[in-house]
Amino acid sequence: xxxxxxxxxxxxxxxxxxxxxxxxxxxxxxxxxxxxxxxxxxxxxxxxxxxxxxxxxxxxxxxxxxxxxxxxxxxxxxxxxxxxxxxxxxxxxxxxxxxxxxxxxxxxxxxxxxxxxxxxxxxxxxxxxxxxxxxxxxxxxxxxxxxxxxxxxxxxxxxxxxxx
Amino acid sequence: xxxxxxxxxxxxxxxxxxxxxxxxxxxxxxxxxxxxxxxxxxxxxxxxxxxxxxxxxxxxxxxxxxxxxxxxxxxxxxxxxxxxxxxxxxxxxxxxxxxxxxxxxxxxxxxxxxxxxxxxxxxxxxxxxxxxxxxxxxxxxxxxxxxxxxxxxxxxxxxxxxxxxxxxxxxxxxxxxxxxxxxxxxxxxxxxxxxxxxxxxxxxxxxxxxxxxxxxxxxxxxxxxxxxxxxxxxxxxxxxxxxxxxxxxxxxxxxxxxxxxxxxxxxxxxxxxxxxxxxxxxxxxxxxxxxxxxxxxxxxxxxxxxxxxxxxxxxxxxxxxxxxxxxxxxxxxxxxxxxxxxxxxxxxxxxxxxxxxxxxxxxxxxxxxxxxxxxxxxxxxxxxxxxxxxxxxxxxxxxxxxxxxxxxxxxxxxxxxxxx
Numbered sequence: 001x002x003x004x005x006x007x008x009x010x011x012x013x014x015x016x017x018x019x020x021x022x023x024x025x026x027x028x029x030x031x032x033x034x035x036x037x038x039x040x041x042x043x044x045x046x047x048x049x050x051x052x053x054x055x056x057x058x059x060x061x062x063x064x065x066x067x068x069x070x071x072x073x074x075x076x077x078x079x080x081x082x083x084x085x086x087x088x089x090x091x092x093x094x095x096x097x098x099x100x101x102x103x104x105x106x107x108x109x110x111x112x113x114x115x116x117x118x119x120x121x122x123x124x125x126x127x128x129x130x131x132x133x134x135x136x137x138x139x140x141x142x143x144x145x146x147x148x149x150x151x152x153x154x155x156x157x158x159x160x161x162x163x164x
Numbered sequence: 165x166x167x168x169x170x171x172x173x174x175x176x177x178x179x180x181x182x183x184x185x186x187x188x189x190x191x192x193x194x195x196x197x198x199x200x201x202x203x204x205x206x207x208x209x210x211x212x213x214x215x216x217x218x219x220x221x222x223x224x225x226x227x228x229x230x231x232x233x234x235x236x237x238x239x240x241x242x243x244x245x246x247x248x249x250x251x252x253x254x255x256x257x258x259x260x261x262x263x264x265x266x267x268x269x270x271x272x273x274x275x276x277x278x279x280x281x282x283x284x285x286x287x288x289x290x291x292x293x294x295x296x297x298x299x300x301x302x303x304x305x306x307x308x309x310x311x312x313x314x315x316x317x318x319x320x321x322x323x324x325x326x327x328x329x330x331x332x333x334x335x336x337x338x339x340x341x342x343x344x345x346x347x348x349x350x351x352x353x354x355x356x357x358x359x360x361x362x363x364x365x366x367x368x369x370x371x372x373x374x375x376x377x378x379x380x381x382x383x384x385x386x387x388x389x390x391x392x393x394x395x396x397x398x399x400x401x402x403x404x405x406x407x408x409x410x411x412x413x414x415x416x417x418x419x420x421x422x423x424x425x426x427x428x429x430x431x432x433x434x435x436x437x438x439x440x441x442x443x444x445x446x447x448x449x450x451x452x453x454x455x456x457x458x459x460x461x462x463x464x465x466x467x468x469x470x471x472x473x474x475x476x477x478x479x480x481x482x483x484x485x486x487x488x489x490x491x492x493x494x495x496x497x498x499x500x501x502x503x504x505x506x507x508x509x510x511x512x513x514x515x516x517x518x519x520x521x522x523x524x525x526x527x528x529x530x531x532x533x534x535x536x537x538x539x540x541x542x543x544x545x546x547x548x549x550x551x552x553x554x555x556x557x558x559x560x561x562x563x564x565x566x567x568x569x570x571x572x573x574x575x576x577x578x579x580x581x582x583x584x
Contacts (some may be wrong), residue, residue, distance in 0.1 A: 028207045029239045041556040060354055067287055067288055069306040089354070090357065091305060094304065094308065095305035098305060142319065152311045
């Protein structure tokens with residue numbers, strides 16, 4: 001997996017999927033422009049200033065609530081390259097992998113706007129502003145394989161399992 | 165692992181469905197019995213599925229428009245149309261049109277798809293509801309639903325289980341909602357993250373299936389993957405007449421391993437309310453007392469006939485407070501028919517409430533009861549996140565049907581004893 005570099009957007013604990021993308025935006029006409037509405041109700045500045053490659057650093061239980069896959073899709077479409085959180089809600093974690101947004105479980109000390117560098121294969125995150133390094137656990141083999149394949153749909157195609 | 169090691173209900177169902185000897189922590193690929201999608205999550209699943217060229221597992225698929233129907237605007241109309249056309253194109257029989265279905269989870273139950281021992285996934289986080297009937301069911305994303313359309317199977321990490329031992333029985337008007345709110349308040353909104361909450365004890369037998377459904381529905385609000393009640397005679401009685409296929413009850417083994425245990429005595433439970441903006445921000449209802457603008461009775465959490473009967477018994481012959489709008493939304497066409505036949509619509513209407521046909525309505529801020537800036541709603545639904553029911557500066561207070569009905573009459577959040 002490639003190294004990622006970006007600026008930090010800080011969030012707290014229990015960021016729910018209604019905050020990430022509110023229900024009223026969940027119509028098919030928005031499928032390819034969900035990024036325009038990310039965090040619209042709680043941080044209207046986000047979509048105005050987010051840059052491609054930016055990284056979300058959050059606390060516990062990121063992505064709790066609804067199963068809407070629109071949530072990781074919205075972040076990805078907004079340009080977010082990765083979400084680093086102390087823990088994730090389970091459906092958000094699974095959805096992120098399937099839409100190609102890397103969810104990394106790690107506690108990171110960083111301030112808003114700090115540049116950070118993530119090396120997924122080494123399991124390290126470096127805060128380039130403070131020079132501190134944080135380590136995270138490697139994914140279990142099954143999840144690692146799923147990520148490297150590009151998610152569940154890619155996996156089904158790769159194996160040709162669907163040709164019945 | 166030794167063959168003889170006892171298993172939880174989750175370990176048993178996921179072992180059986182994956183033909184493996186699985187324990188907590190193992191990753192299995194398991195055959196699902198059913199996969200359900202709604203009008204919000206369906207379209208992404210349909211588009212993903214159509215990128216494959218394969219026949220769908222149509223007998224396992226259930227499509228239910230419920231979130232933004234009857235179509236609230238043109239985009240939601242287009243979206244519902246996409247579901248209808250997908251069902252037609254792929255000849256999916258289990259498509260439930262507006263007026264012949266209702267909220268997806270209640271439809272799954274009413275139509276007999278849910279039974280003990282089954283493995284069911286749905287692209288809706290409240291799919292965990294079916295654990296009330298002894299199934300292992302959990303929410304998934306749209307892409308995962310599409311994978312199930314194609315393959316009829318999905319990967320699962322077998323969850324650890326937390327045992328919840330119940331004793332006693334509820335006092336009048338206290339309900340499953342009060343139990344689950346109390347539990348979420350105790351363990352926190354990620355207190356059961358990735359885990360199953362497995363219920364046991366004599367208190368289970370004292371609970372109606374409707375109350376069990378309310379509890380299982382909201383386990384996801386504590387982060388749980390599933391909330392499972394062991395099936396008993398009440399389960400059998402409930403399923404008689406509607407069930408598709410057959411089932412065998414699944415009980416946990418002696419010696420099954422649990423991460424922790426918690427106990428609740430139902431007879432000492434009080435009315436609970438979750439204050440804004442977290443289902444974990446729970447207090448006794450008697451301490452809340454805030455004035456309200458709206459009272460909402462409905463949703464997959466508390467839109468069943470039992471909930472309607474409780475509310476009607478409190479509201480009969482009385483009037484909704486002049487400054488309150490009360491909105492009543494039965495969860496399915498079946499519930500709507502019962503509410504009609506039992507004269508409950510008359511009671512609600514005479515009291516000054518608005519009664520509609522089945523839909524998710526205001527629960528997720530879609531339509532039919534969206535809140536303006538600064539407005540407060542006491543609601544029988546499951547989430548009270550920032551902006552969940554409308555404006556970012558509106559507030560949702562989660563409560564059981566009795567507190568919702570009593571509060572609608574009083575104009576502020578009160579316990580039922582204050583009005584009956």
